[in-house]
Amino acid sequence: MRSEEVVRGPAGRLHTPRRLATPASARMRALLARSQLYRIFFGVREPETGTIFLSQRRVYILPTRHGVVFGLALVLMLIGSINYQLSLGYVLTFLLAGMGLVSMLHTYRNLAHLYVSAARAEPVFAGDLARFQLYLENPNRFDRTALWLHAGDGAGSTDVAGRSGATVQLPVPATRRGYLQLPRVTIETRYPLALFRAWSYVHPDARALVYPRPADAPLPPARSIPDTGAAVSAGIGADDFAGLRPYQPTDSPRHIAWKSVAHGNDMLTKVFAGRGAEELWLDLAMLPAALDLEQKLSCLAGWVLHAEREGYAYGLRLPGTARAPGHGPAHRDECLKALALHERAP
Amino acid sequence: MNPAPTLANLLVLGVGILLAAAPHVARLPWWVSALALGALGWRAWAAWRNERMPRRWLLYALVVFGIGAVFLSYRTLFGRDAGITMLVLFLALKLLETRTQRDVIIVTFLCYFLSLTNFFYSQTIPTGILMAATVLVLTAALVGFSGPTRPVARNFRTAGMLLAQGIPVMLILFLFFPRVPGPLWGMPSDAYSGMTGLSESMSPGDISALSQSDAIAFRVKFDGAPPPKKALYWRGPVFWEFDGRSWRPGSVPNPGDPQFDPLSPPVTYSVTVEPHNRPWLFALDLPGRVPPGAQLTADFQLHARRPVRTRLRYDMSSFLEYRTAGGSAEALAAARALPSGFNPKALALAGQWARGAGSDEEIVLRAVDFFRRAGFGYTLSPPPLGHDSVDDFIFGTKRGFCEHFSSAFAYLMRAAGIPARVVTGYQGGEINPVDGYITVRQADAHAWVEVWLAGRGWTRVDPTAAAVPLRIESGLAAAVPRGEPLPFLTRPELTWLRTLRFNWEALANYWNQWVLGYNPERQRGLFNRLGMPDTTWQTMAQMLFWAVGAVTVAFALWLLRKARPRDAAHAIWLTFCAKLARRGTARGAAEGPRNFADRAALAHPRAAARIRAIASLYIDLRYGPERDHGGVARLRALVRGFRA
Numbered sequence: 001m002r003s004e005e006v007v008r009g010p011a012g013r014l015h016t017p018r019r020l021a022t023p024a025s026a027r028m029r030a031l032l033a034r035s036q037l038y039r040i041f042f043g044v045r046e047p048e049t050g051t052i053f054l055s056q057r058r059v060y061i062l063p064t065r066h067g068v069v070f071g072l073a074l075v076l077m078l079i080g081s082i083n084y085q086l087s088l089g090y091v092l093t094f095l096l097a098g099m100g101l102v103s104m105l106h107t108y109r110n111l112a113h114l115y116v117s118a119a120r121a122e123p124v125f126a127g128d129l130a131r132f133q134l135y136l137e138n139p140n141r142f143d144r145t146a147l148w149l150h151a152g153d154g155a156g157s158t159d160v161a162g163r164s165g166a167t168v169q170l171p172v173p174a175t176r177r178g179y180l181q182l183p184r185v186t187i188e189t190r191y192p193l194a195l196f197r198a199w200s201y202v203h204p205d206a207r208a209l210v211y212p213r214p215a216d217a218p219l220p221p222a223r224s225i226p227d228t229g230a231a232v233s234a235g236i237g238a239d240d241f242a243g244l245r246p247y248q249p250t251d252s253p254r255h256i257a258w259k260s261v262a263h264g265n266d267m268l269t270k271v272f273a274g275r276g277a278e279e280l281w282l283d284l285a286m287l288p289a290a291l292d293l294e295q296k297l298s299c300l301a302g303w304v305l306h307a308e309r310e311g312y313a314y315g316l317r318l319p320g321t322a323r324a325p326g327h328g329p330a331h332r333d334e335c336l337k338a339l340a341l342h343e344r345a346p
Numbered sequence: 347m348n349p350a351p352t353l354a355n356l357l358v359l360g361v362g363i364l365l366a367a368a369p370h371v372a373r374l375p376w377w378v379s380a381l382a383l384g385a386l387g388w389r390a391w392a393a394w395r396n397e398r399m400p401r402r403w404l405l406y407a408l409v410v411f412g413i414g415a416v417f418l419s420y421r422t423l424f425g426r427d428a429g430i431t432m433l434v435l436f437l438a439l440k441l442l443e444t445r446t447q448r449d450v451i452i453v454t455f456l457c458y459f460l461s462l463t464n465f466f467y468s469q470t471i472p473t474g475i476l477m478a479a480t481v482l483v484l485t486a487a488l489v490g491f492s493g494p495t496r497p498v499a500r501n502f503r504t505a506g507m508l509l510a511q512g513i514p515v516m517l518i519l520f521l522f523f524p525r526v527p528g529p530l531w532g533m534p535s536d537a538y539s540g541m542t543g544l545s546e547s548m549s550p551g552d553i554s555a556l557s558q559s560d561a562i563a564f565r566v567k568f569d570g571a572p573p574p575k576k577a578l579y580w581r582g583p584v585f586w587e588f589d590g591r592s593w594r595p596g597s598v599p600n601p602g603d604p605q606f607d608p609l610s611p612p613v614t615y616s617v618t619v620e621p622h623n624r625p626w627l628f629a630l631d632l633p634g635r636v637p638p639g640a641q642l643t644a645d646f647q648l649h650a651r652r653p654v655r656t657r658l659r660y661d662m663s664s665f666l667e668y669r670t671a672g673g674s675a676e677a678l679a680a681a682r683a684l685p686s687g688f689n690p691k692a693l694a695l696a697g698q699w700a701r702g703a704g705s706d707e708e709i710v711l712r713a714v715d716f717f718r719r720a721g722f723g724y725t726l727s728p729p730p731l732g733h734d735s736v737d738d739f740i741f742g743t744k745r746g747f748c749e750h751f752s753s754a755f756a757y758l759m760r761a762a763g764i765p766a767r768v769v770t771g772y773q774g775g776e777i778n779p780v781d782g783y784i785t786v787r788q789a790d791a792h793a794w795v796e797v798w799l800a801g802r803g804w805t806r807v808d809p810t811a812a813a814v815p816l817r818i819e820s821g822l823a824a825a826v827p828r829g830e831p832l833p834f835l836t837r838p839e840l841t842w843l844r845t846l847r848f849n850w851e852a853l854a855n856y857w858n859q860w861v862l863g864y865n866p867e868r869q870r871g872l873f874n875r876l877g878m879p880d881t882t883w884q885t886m887a888q889m890l891f892w893a894v895g896a897v898t899v900a901f902a903l904w905l906l907r908k909a910r911p912r913d914a915a916h917a918i919w920l921t922f923c924a925k926l927a928r929r930g931t932a933r934g935a936a937e938g939p940r941n942f943a944d945r946a947a948l949a950h951p952r953a954a955a956r957i958r959a960i961a962s963l964y965i966d967l968r969y970g971p972e973r974d975h976g977g978v979a980r981l982r983a984l985v986r987g988f989r990a
Contacts, residue, residue: 076459088465089462094519095512109906146492192504
């Protein structure tokens with residue numbers, strides 16, 4: 001899979017000069033790397049940061065199959081005009097030829113001088129589609145019509161009105177946990193006559209965080225916290241009222257300080273602490289050794305979601321790292337991120 | 347990325363197909379039109395209701411049925427008419443097979459081709475306008491198929507823009523593409539049917555049938571003032587052989603050379619002859635020059651090497667007064683030959699003249715006098731003649747058309763022993779006051795007689811002029827009795843219509859001369875005028891390449907010009923930044939104006955105040971609540987005067 005390659009590391013390394021290369025050949029290579037031929041044959045491999053400008057150097061154009069058929073039709077029409085001495089036949093044939101030629105420029109213009117940038121993609125679970133957002137900005141006054149973007153199996157199309165921008169969503173399958181680098185994106189257009197296809201490759205540095213696919217497994221038993229030590233103070237229990245904190249959407253309605261709300265204050269949530277507080281440690285080591293690492297991580301991800309839903313305070317322990325018990329979407333995302341990046345390059 | 351075409355775009359394509367096929371409908375078998383219309387309706391319905399298209403086996407069955415039916419209708423699958431019928435048929439059936447936008451694009455190309463085939467039949471200005479409309483609609487459909495989200499009206503605008511921008515290349519190609527004369531290969535036999543003109547023989551009724559036609563035979567432009575109308579005898583085919591009913595060219599033994607002594611200065615003019623699918627070229631009696639690619643026969647006919655199948659233009663000069671050289675004895679004998687067993691009364695009349703006359707001239711004068719006094723009438727619908735056609739005409743019906751007069755006169759001359767032959771062609775013509783061209787129509791077709799007189803050679807005698815002088819002096823409309831059907835536009839009461847027609851025909855003539863008549867000769871003329879005589883086609887191809895290339899590059903530079911910054915203040919700011927960059931202080935990509943100004947002020951302490959002033963004015967203009975144009979002007983002045 002393309003996405004796997006990308007996750008493993010920037011594929012551009014394949015083309016960095018070898019250490020033993022002489023300086024002259026290295027310079028040659030550098031020169032080559034900037035040339036258009038190189039781009040055509042190898043594409044632009046290094047992800048580019050920031051806004052990418054589709055300069056004329058990186059927009060390519062060739063006739064489509066329809067363009068070739070159109071050309072053949074024109075040749076036939078020309079032969080007919082010569083053979084039958086049709087002056088208006090010449091006029092029609094040459095008018096269509098001129099129009100085809102001009103349409104080539106329009107197709108090229110439809111793509112060239114466009115600004116492309118990638119917005120952050122939302123994290124997804126492995127097996128889902130990562131939705132990369134690409135923002136296209138049209139600096140020119142004319143509209144750009146029917147731009148088609150595709151990367152791997154994901155594709156999207158859009159129009160960009162003059163002097164404005166448009167966002168395209170590219171769904172890319174997220175197969176493995178970790179960071180999913182947006183693969184090289186092809187932007188192409190055949191507008192206005194579909195006789196030519198102009199295209200360009202962009203490789204914006206955009207990545208989406210892919211959490212392990214959550215497995216549906218029963219939660220491990222929660223453990224009551226002994227009534228000693230400072231660890232309790234931050235814990236969330238159910239027995240003793242410990243204070244108020246700002247409301248979070250996931251808080252149970254039973255814990256909302258309704259009296260305070262009735263006085264016209266902001267929503268507050270009652271926090272309880274005490275003996276009865278249960279905390280849940282989700283530990284990789286708790287899982288049976290028969291499972292491989294990915295299965296274990298899937299299991300943990302399922303637990304995290306489950307625990308969050310049930311309102312537990314839960315902590316996560318992975319070899320070499322641990323997250324203190326907590327609760328809430330931010331904590332959940334932290335834990336999932338830790339699972340996603342476990343033994344993966346950040 | 348290959349969705350089904352939208353209904354709106356399909357409808358546009360449907361209109362395009364109708365426009366491209368409409369001129370053919372009159373020529374197509376009715377069942378083809380019905381089938382095509384049915385296919386169009388089916389496709390539109392399928393798109394509207396999102397119904398499924400016909401199954402493949404049904405389409406194949408229709409194709410087989412169509413080919414069979416075309417073969418039965420035309421007895422061939424090739425040739426012009428059968429080919430076009432097949433094209434319409436396939437186009438309609440292909441439409442029923444299109445599921446995606448990309449499929450439909452091919453149909454659009456077929457329609458372009460179909461609109462070209464219409465030029466086989468007509469290349470007039472209205473046809474050109476129809477073609478332009480068709481191409482606009484088809485192109486709008488094409489734009490719609492590659493940009494399906496756009497409203498249809500904007501597709502039309504884009505299509506018009508594309509076509510307009512295609513015109514420069516079209517003009518270059520039209521003028522400089524090396525023109526090849528003549529067909530590249532043999533034409534289908536039906537390629538030139540339906541052209542009107544004089545025929546290879548003359549029977550009673552032939553020319554009167556022609557005279558109902560308003561079609562233009564040729565146009566003439568004289569270099570000086572045109573000669574009087576009654577001197578305008580445009581010479582066409584000459585007939586020697588008479589079989590009792592029809593006149594034919596016959597074979598003339600030992601015809602000699604076309605030699606004559608001019609007795610008047612030449613008149614020069616150019617002729618643009620419409621295609622008539624015969625080899626004759628027309629010139630005033632007698633032609634003094636032979637156009638390239640033509641030859642002059644012994645009886646002064648101009649013959650092109652090939653039948654005239656495209657509009658042809660040539661320069662001519664003629665001598666209106668002349669004396670021809672003496673013919674050979676064999677040729678003169680052929681010009682006295684008569685079929686036996688016909689027209690006893692005419693023979694008797696001619697014998698009576700011959701016996702009473704001292705010279706051939708006297709016989710001719712008596713005959714002309716006879717035609718003047720015998721009370722002949724001129725009519726476009728002559729009564730039918732029997733076995734003895736000359737007798738019936740002279741002594742019976744006495745009403746006829748020029749072929750009756752000339753046939754009878756030549757017969758009488760031969761019967762009297764004088765060599766005579768019938769010449770057909772055109773007489774007169776109408777001067778168009780708009781452009782000064784003389785238009786000769788099929789209705790001006792005429793036939794007259796040449797007799798051979800010792801000392802004068804072949805001498806023209808026009809018996810029609812003797813019998814009905816108005817025909818020659820004032821034209822057909824004056825000669826025909828009231829109440830007889832006339833070609834519509836020659837009627838005298840329609841003056842305003844004729845004025846309109848003069849203007850229209852002048853326009854059509856320009857069109858013919860400069861658009862349709864642009865042939866290898868004209869192209870050579872153009873290159874001569876450009877100072878490049880004897881241009882080879884290689885040179886032309888090179889010129890073509892460079893000219894098209896230059897136009898394309900010019901368009902590319904114009905279309906791909908960089909977007910101008912959104913507002914004037916920003917543009918001036920960029921100029922300012924560029925000035926500072928030249929002094930070694932380049933603005934970083936993410937550096938805001940205030941930070942940059944601070945840094946630049948440090949780098950150029952002497953200009954610090956001015957740099958800050960420019961930056962703060964720019965910030966005010968760009969990001970401040972008010973934007974006044976005075977501020978932009980001030981900024982421009984500051985930046986212009988800025989030296990770091």
